[in-house]
Amino acid sequence: MEWLGLQFFADLPANGQIILDCRHNPLLVLLAYAVACAGCFATLDMAERQSHCENRLARRQWRILGACCLAGGIWAMHFISMLAFQAPLEVHYDATLTALSLLIALLAAWLAMNSLNRSEMRLRHYLQTALFIGLGISAMHYTGMAALQTGARQYYQTSLLLVSVCLAVATSLVALLMARHFRNGSGTLHLAMKHGACLLMGAGIVLTHFTGMAAMTLVLPEAKPLHLPSIDNAAQLAVTIAFITLLISGSSISAALADKKLQSKEHDLRRVNVLLSQLDQARASLQQAAHYDALTNLVNRRGFNQVFAERLAEHTASEGRLAVMFLDIDHFKRINDSLGHAAGDELLKVIASHIKAATRSNDLVARFGGDEFCIVTPLHNREEARHLAQRIMLRMKEPIDLSGRRLVMTTSIGVSVFPDDGLSAEELLKNADLALYQSKACGRNSLNFFDNGLKARATLELQLEEELREALFEERGLCVHYQPIFDLRSAKVTKLEALVRWQHPQHGLLGPDRFIGIAEANGLIAELDLWVLRRACADLAQLNPHGYDDIKVTVNCSALTLGREELATEVELALFQAGIEARQLELEVTENALMGDIHHTINLLKRIRAQGVALSIDDFGTGYSSLAYLKRLPLDVLKIDRSFVLEVPGNQKDCEIVQAIIIMAHTLHLKVVTEGVETAEQQAFLAAQGCDYLQGYLLSRPVPASALRPVLERLNHPHGAFMAGCDTAQPASPDLFPDNPGYHAGASAAPRGH
Incomplete structure (x- = not known):
């Protein structure tokens, strides 16, 4: 080929x-x-x-x-x-x-x-x-x-x-x-x-x-x-x-x-660009996370501080006015406790949307954490801030469907105004917070503007807190006064209620209404209760050698103290250190203190009662206790609050309430102590209804341990100033008791068992 x-x-x-x-x-x-x-x-x-x-x-x-x-x-x-x-x-x-x-x-x-x-x-x-x-x-x-x-x-x-x-x-x-x-x-x-x-x-x-x-x-x-x-x-x-x-x-x-x-190089440049883009996205995400609340998408505290400082500088330069509002959802903790935190988070989202809907586009709305919100709004006069707050409160009352339930929430609001109530962000926020606490103290679901009186009270409370801590741990200034409790059947004083007082170096003798709330708010109440317990047992031990070994001392126990698992051991140790018998001690608890963890409370009270210590329920009728729980509690004594005795025997309804309480208590095999007895008519009525013990100014005001023996001798004397069942009985002579704030703030006026 x-x-x-x-x-x-x-x-x-x-x-x-x-x-x-x-x-x-x-x-x-x-x-x-x-x-x-x-x-x-x-x-x-x-x-x-x-x-x-x-x-x-x-x-x-x-x-x-x-x-x-x-x-x-x-x-x-x-x-x-x-x-x-x-x-x-x-x-x-x-x-x-x-x-x-x-x-x-x-x-x-x-x-x-x-x-x-x-x-x-x-x-x-x-x-x-x-x-x-x-x-x-x-x-x-x-x-x-x-x-x-x-x-x-x-x-x-x-x-x-x-x-x-x-x-x-x-x-x-x-x-x-x-x-x-x-x-x-x-x-x-x-x-x-x-x-x-x-x-x-x-x-x-x-x-x-x-x-x-x-x-x-x-x-x-x-x-x-x-x-x-x-x-x-x-x-x-x-x-x-x-x-x-x-x-x-x-x-x-x-x-x-x-x-x-x-x-x-182009590839490296693209990688650098991609990294820079990712860095920008990460920076934006971090910015979002750092300055915005993940749950509600509102500005968080850090973001709020930054924006608020900028707006404050702008209004300072333009001589404008700003309102700072602190909002706190009333009783929000109940939602978390009853429905769970997931339901609480959903509720916060709805509340945040309600607040945003009630505010204007130029208003700064932030969530500080929990159920706390803050709003900064420009205004011309204080009434604008009031109208905005009222609009928010009205919007908050709209029903909310949550976890199969229809809820209606309320809010407490505190307001401070720039420049009237402060020139710095810190001062304005602090003053708005003080106004918020005032709204809570007024029963919640209310609005309050800051005034200088709130600042003065806050300053005083802070000072009292610091001084109370020193007084408690250095045992300087605190003392215990005792108010006799008269046995109508034996016609003798058989009990003494221990009431704490504070001899303040500037303010004189302070009653418990001035410092018990501070102690509860700052975690000092348990230490204070234990100090009163030990002092009362020691004072009673000094009274026993003078022929009063059959007298009991009653000591108040707050709700926080009652929640301590070691309370039974602490009571036993106080009795041992004082050298008195358990039968000479009686612990008083309030209704609301009992209604916390009822099962834990019953077990703890049984342990204390097994030692021989008596138990009484104080301020009965003022709380929310259930009779079903009351019959299960290991109690010995029931105390009728003075609010039911004020108009006895003139008020028929009060007479019927007191009579019903006495009958119910005796049915449950409980002794009855009525406090706040100040007139012979009240004494006669209570004696006729079968009341077991009386306590009040008719017998004696609270007195220090050093002045207690003359009072006991007078009340126990057959021909003393007070005779059980005597229609001519009169209040104790004022000459026997110094006229000072400590004596006038007696048990009948003391808050919650102190």
């Missing part, structure tokens, strides 16, 4: 001259190999840039450049190898066929680069592409051989011809796999492997060429004369082609390297 003057699959002719003296210039062969390796390396770089380039046009440009590098490397290797061929003939090259071979190389290289552009290739894709590329390389080779004009005819051995084609296909397959593999990666090892792959691919291309050359036999026709070569410029031409090819490959590699660095 003849193709372009080449004889394929044909036997050598019988006549003609076979050219045997053919050889290759080894230096040019090495040069051809170097050109092939350089072209392969440039092609791998182009394939890498093509795969990493995001721009479609730039990717096409890299594909074209890669095809040129690969085609140039293969074609230059082929042409230099042909120039390395030395035969005893004059050699010429057909320009058309040479150009055609270059064009075939370009088509094969373009096909290779296109295949590398595919996102996914399977084995059949590799095999098909390698076959086409290998055939293209073979076509390029044999077209280039057809351009070789020597005057002799070229015959090709079939076996070596097929081997060269197979080598071309195999080399193409290996080149495709390597190019796909080396598209990604970096580092020294990757670069070393890439160089090794180029050497291997170049060797395959060179081996393909020289296998085809080995298959060639030159036969000079018999009638044709032999023309020897005249001028040998093959080396110069080979070096020129190699130089041009290497220059193109080197330039391409340099461009690829520069683009890789540029893309790396």
Whole structure:
């Protein structure tokens, strides 16, 4: 078969001259190999840039450049190898066929680069592409051989011809796999492997060429004369082609390297931009978390302080007015305790929306935590603040459906006004808080503006708190007064109620109504109760040797003290240290103190009563106790509050209430003490109803332990100033008791059992 003057699959002719003296210039062969390796390396770089380039046009440009590098490397290797061929003939090259071979190389290289552009290739894709590329390389080779004009005819051995084609296909397959593999990666090892792959691919291309050359036999026709070569410029031409090819490959590699660095910088820049964007998002999230409440999306305390300071500065410069409102949801703790914290959170969201709906767009609304909210609003006069607060209170009263229940909440509000009530943010917030506490003290669901009297009272309370702490822990200034409790049946004083007093260095003798609330609010009440217990037991121990060992002392116990698990042990220790018997002590608790954790209270009272200590319930009828609980409590005595005795016997309803309480108490096997008895008529009525004990100013005001014995002797004397059941009985003489605030703040006037 003849193709372009080449004889394929044909036997050598019988006549003609076979050219045997053919050889290759080894230096040019090495040069051809170097050109092939350089072209392969440039092609791998182009394939890498093509795969990493995001721009479609730039990717096409890299594909074209890669095809040129690969085609140039293969074609230059082929042409230099042909120039390395030395035969005893004059050699010429057909320009058309040479150009055609270059064009075939370009088509094969373009096909290779296109295949590398595919996102996914399977084995059949590799095999098909390698076959086409290998055939293209073979076509390029044999077209280039057809351009070789020597005057002799070229015959090709079939076996070596097929081997060269197979080598071309195999080399193409290996080149495709390597190019796909080396598209990604970096580092020294990757670069070393890439160089090794180029050497291997170049060797395959060179081996393909020289296998085809080995298959060639030159036969000079018999009638044709032999023309020897005249001028040998093959080396110069080979070096020129190699130089041009290497220059193109080197330039391409340099461009690829520069683009890789540029893309790396762009990638780093994008990463920096992404990081900066993420940092901005994180900063915004942190800003949101730092300055906004996650539950209600309102400004939190930190954000409020920042914005409030800015607005305060603006209004200071413009001489405007601002109102600062503190809001506290009334009895919100009950919602958390009864419905749970999740329901409480949902309620806070609804309340926040109500507050936002009632305020204006330029008002600053913040949640400080828990159920505390704060509003800052610009205004022209104080009435605007009042109207806004009333609008909020009205909006708050709208029913709220929560956990299957329909709730109506109320709020207490305190207001301070800039610049009337303060010039700094701290001062305005503090004064609004004081006004809020005043609203709570007024029964909640109310509004109060700050006034200087609140500040004075707050300052006094703070001072009293500090001084009370010192007085308690240094045992300086506190004392206990005792008010006798008269037994109507034995006509003797059988009990003494211990009532704490405070001899203040500036304010004189203070009754419990001045400092018990401070002690409860600041966690001092338990220590105060225990101090009174120990002092009362010690005073009673000093009274016993004078014939009063049958008298009991009653000591008040607050709700907080009653919640202490160690109370029973502390009572036992106080009795032991004083050296008195348990039967001489009686603990008084109020109704509301009992109604806390009722099961815990019952168990604790049983432990105390098991020691022999008597128990009484104080201020009965003023709280919210249940009769079902009352019959379960281990009590001995019930005390009727003085509020039921004030108008006895003149008020029929009060008389019936007192009578009913006495009957009920006796039914439950409880003794009855009526406090606040101040007239003989009250005493006579109570005696007629079967009351067991009397306590009040009719017998005696509270007196210190040093003045107690004369009072007891007078009350226990058969002809004393008070006789049980005597219609002519009169209040004790005022001359027996000093006229000072301590004595006038007796048990009947003391708050909650003190």
